[in-house]
Amino acid sequence: MPSETVPLEYRAILHWIRHGSSVLDLGCGDGALLALLVREKNVKAQGIEIDERSIHQCVARGLSVFHEDIDRGLSDYSDRSFDYVVLNQSFQQVKQPDIVLQEALGVGKKVIVGFPNFAHYLARLQIFFKGITPVTPSLPYEWHDTPNLHFLSILDFIAYCRQREIKIEDSAFIGQNRIIKIFPNLFALVAIFLISPLKSGGRSNGPSIWKNIPR
Amino acid sequence: MKKKPNVKQAANKSAGILVKRVDANKDNGLGIVQKNYFKFALPPGELILESGEKLGPIIVAYETYGRLNEQRSNAIVILHALSGDAHAAGFHKGDKEPGWWDDMIGPGKAFDTNRYFVICSNVLGGCKGSTGPSTVNPKTGKKYGLDFPIISISDMVKVQKQLIDHLKIDQLLSVAGGSMGGMQALEWLTAYPDRLKSAIVIATALKHSPQQIAFHEVGRQTIMADPHWKDGHYYGGRIPAKGLAVARMIGHITYMSEISMAEKFGRRPGDEKPHKFSAGSEVEDYLQNRGDHFVKRFDANSYLYITRAIDSFDVSRGKDLYEVFKRIKSKVLVLAFKSDWLYPATQSREIVRACKLVGVDTTYCEIDSTYGHDAFLLEVDEETHLVKHFLQRVSVENGVRGKYGVMEYAI
Numbered sequence: 001m002p003s004e005t006v007p008l009e010y011r012a013i014l015h016w017i018r019h020g021s022s023v024l025d026l027g028c029g030d031g032a033l034l035a036l037l038v039r040e041k042n043v044k045a046q047g048i049e050i051d052e053r054s055i056h057q058c059v060a061r062g063l064s065v066f067h068e069d070i071d072r073g074l075s076d077y078s079d080r081s082f083d084y085v086v087l088n089q090s091f092q093q094v095k096q097p098d099i100v101l102q103e104a105l106g107v108g109k110k111v112i113v114g115f116p117n118f119a120h121y122l123a124r125l126q127i128f129f130k131g132i133t134p135v136t137p138s139l140p141y142e143w144h145d146t147p148n149l150h151f152l153s154i155l156d157f158i159a160y161c162r163q164r165e166i167k168i169e170d171s172a173f174i175g176q177n178r179i180i181k182i183f184p185n186l187f188a189l190v191a192i193f194l195i196s197p198l199k200s201g202g203r204s205n206g207p208s209i210w211k212n213i214p215r
Numbered sequence: 216m217k218k219k220p221n222v223k224q225a226a227n228k229s230a231g232i233l234v235k236r237v238d239a240n241k242d243n244g245l246g247i248v249q250k251n252y253f254k255f256a257l258p259p260g261e262l263i264l265e266s267g268e269k270l271g272p273i274i275v276a277y278e279t280y281g282r283l284n285e286q287r288s289n290a291i292v293i294l295h296a297l298s299g300d301a302h303a304a305g306f307h308k309g310d311k312e313p314g315w316w317d318d319m320i321g322p323g324k325a326f327d328t329n330r331y332f333v334i335c336s337n338v339l340g341g342c343k344g345s346t347g348p349s350t351v352n353p354k355t356g357k358k359y360g361l362d363f364p365i366i367s368i369s370d371m372v373k374v375q376k377q378l379i380d381h382l383k384i385d386q387l388l389s390v391a392g393g394s395m396g397g398m399q400a401l402e403w404l405t406a407y408p409d410r411l412k413s414a415i416v417i418a419t420a421l422k423h424s425p426q427q428i429a430f431h432e433v434g435r436q437t438i439m440a441d442p443h444w445k446d447g448h449y450y451g452g453r454i455p456a457k458g459l460a461v462a463r464m465i466g467h468i469t470y471m472s473e474i475s476m477a478e479k480f481g482r483r484p485g486d487e488k489p490h491k492f493s494a495g496s497e498v499e500d501y502l503q504n505r506g507d508h509f510v511k512r513f514d515a516n517s518y519l520y521i522t523r524a525i526d527s528f529d530v531s532r533g534k535d536l537y538e539v540f541k542r543i544k545s546k547v548l549v550l551a552f553k554s555d556w557l558y559p560a561t562q563s564r565e566i567v568r569a570c571k572l573v574g575v576d577t578t579y580c581e582i583d584s585t586y587g588h589d590a591f592l593l594e595v596d597e598e599t600h601l602v603k604h605f606l607q608r609v610s611v612e613n614g615v616r617g618k619y620g621v622m623e624y625a626i
Binding site: 060081 | 571
């Protein structure tokens with residue numbers, strides 16, 4: 001895939017991941033991100049995916065993947081067995097995001113979380129003026145057929161990280177075909193965070209704590 | 216829509232008996248294949264079995280398909296299940312039925328014989344050409360019967376390794392098998408970690424559960440209760456046909472699922488009943504038919520020896536599973552089937568869990584199927600897709616030359 005067609009969120013993730021590291025992608029779908037990481041960063045890749053058809057696509061891409069429910073599949077791994085654990089667009093779809101994220105923070109040295117921003121201005125307008133459940137480019141489903149189980153905003157996630165003593169190392173906010181720099185909670189359709197547990201990752205050799213945090 | 220195999224055809228293929236009316240000459244598969252024999256462990260160099268007993272000479276019946284490349288790096292060993300044999304694919308001269316996994320082995324198939332050199336041998340203790348209880352004991356000039364030593368899955372694999380040595384293959388590209396074949400694949404992975412690049416482990420378990428042993432034990436008891444069994448000394452006289460047939464009937468019940476039985480069997484038309492208490496269901500005829508067919512092709516003592524080997528298999532050998540799995544150096548593909556209640560997916564997930572803990576590069580897929588344990592012989596499309604791409608990846612990573620060249624990621 002030529003680099004200009006790589007989605008912006010993939011580019012952000014690609015930027016964070018070290019060459020030759022190990023990556024566990026939770027809810028890896030058809031394996032597009034993992035295959036990209038293998039090709040561009042030569043990572044040791046492992047996916048977990050619940051949909052059988054997606055498993056077939058991953059295998060066709062030469063990926064290793066487990067046919068499992070990430071709501072119950074993580075406890076088998078020993079601590080710190082991956083450099084990165086990715087929860088991209090699957091975070092808001094698991095039954096217990098709190099537990100899954102805590103487990104991901106145990107299994108991975110760092111965790112990448114990507115989710116649709118529920119506080120995007122289009123969503124706000126639809127709720128306020130039309131009084132309907134919002135449908136936006138990053139939340140394209142009707143209320144009755146959405147795979148999403150949890151709806152959160154960028155501010156929700158930041159508050160959650162503070163509460164859970166999770167260190168936010170970096171973040172990227174993405175709108176329609178562009179990176180959002182100002183008022184991300186209003187203009188970003190998708191948010192991606194690079195996080196790590198505050199306790200074990202205390203001394204940072206990367207970006208300082210709370211860098212890039214929108215106010 | 217998922218393509219399902221024809222139900223009638225599926226019926227005939229149950230547990231390895233593939234009845235496909237294909238003319239060998241018109242078939243685009245392997246055509247006519249031949250059985251070969253390898254003899255080793257000649258006294259005084261007998262093979263020392265897991266039990267400590269010695270056995271020799273040993274004859275191994277095997278077949279090969281495709282060609283071994285110059286680097287001797289494209290060999291795959293296919294491992295058969297309880298009642299299988301070395302004839303995995305193609306046709307024997309004059310036969311109307313191809314080998315038991317012909318759907319998966321051949322030019323362009325999952326185990327593509329244009330690329331790979333495929334080997335399948337009959338297990339030690341079997342009755343299809345390899346040394347077993349129905350073989351003549353050279354010391355007495357009579358068939359072994361129960362004088363044949365107790366054998367294990369590990370002994371079967373040890374014999375396969377001797378065959379691979381004989382064929383001068385240093386490292387296998389893969390080993391693959393379902394059910395008991397999957398146990399052998401697990402044994403290969405842990406006993407000879409340097410001798411293989413990958414393994415395909417289908418519908419199997421790290422060890423048998425009490426429920427699995429129970430079904431086998433009932434089968435063994437029916438054989439031993441047959442008055443013609445005579446403590447295993449029935450060769451030359453009447454065979455314990457009824458006992459063996461009932462054992463096989465029990466087996467077939469466990470190979471199917473509630474749904475596959477409901478789809479396949481209705482009420483028998485007409486009033487004809489095989490016995491007074493017949494409930495008139497086609498399932499009765501099916502089981503009878505399978506049982507009667509089985510006694511013509513299988514030896515009762517082999518059934519006792521092999522089921523015993525399966526039941527006592529434990530890949531960890533009583534040690535810490537983590538320590539045993541740490542030896543694995545291969546890539547692993549684990550497959551299970553949703554409706555398989557004999558080897559339920561939970562058992563495959565235990566294998567996967569052990570692989571995860573030690574960081575073995577593993578892929579696991581639970582295939583949606585209604586065929587029960589038989590699915591490993593019937594869900595050809597799904598298995599073909601997964602096996603084909605898995606093998607392509609392993610062979611590209613290991614520089615096996617073939618027409619595919621470099622792996623293209625589909626992004």
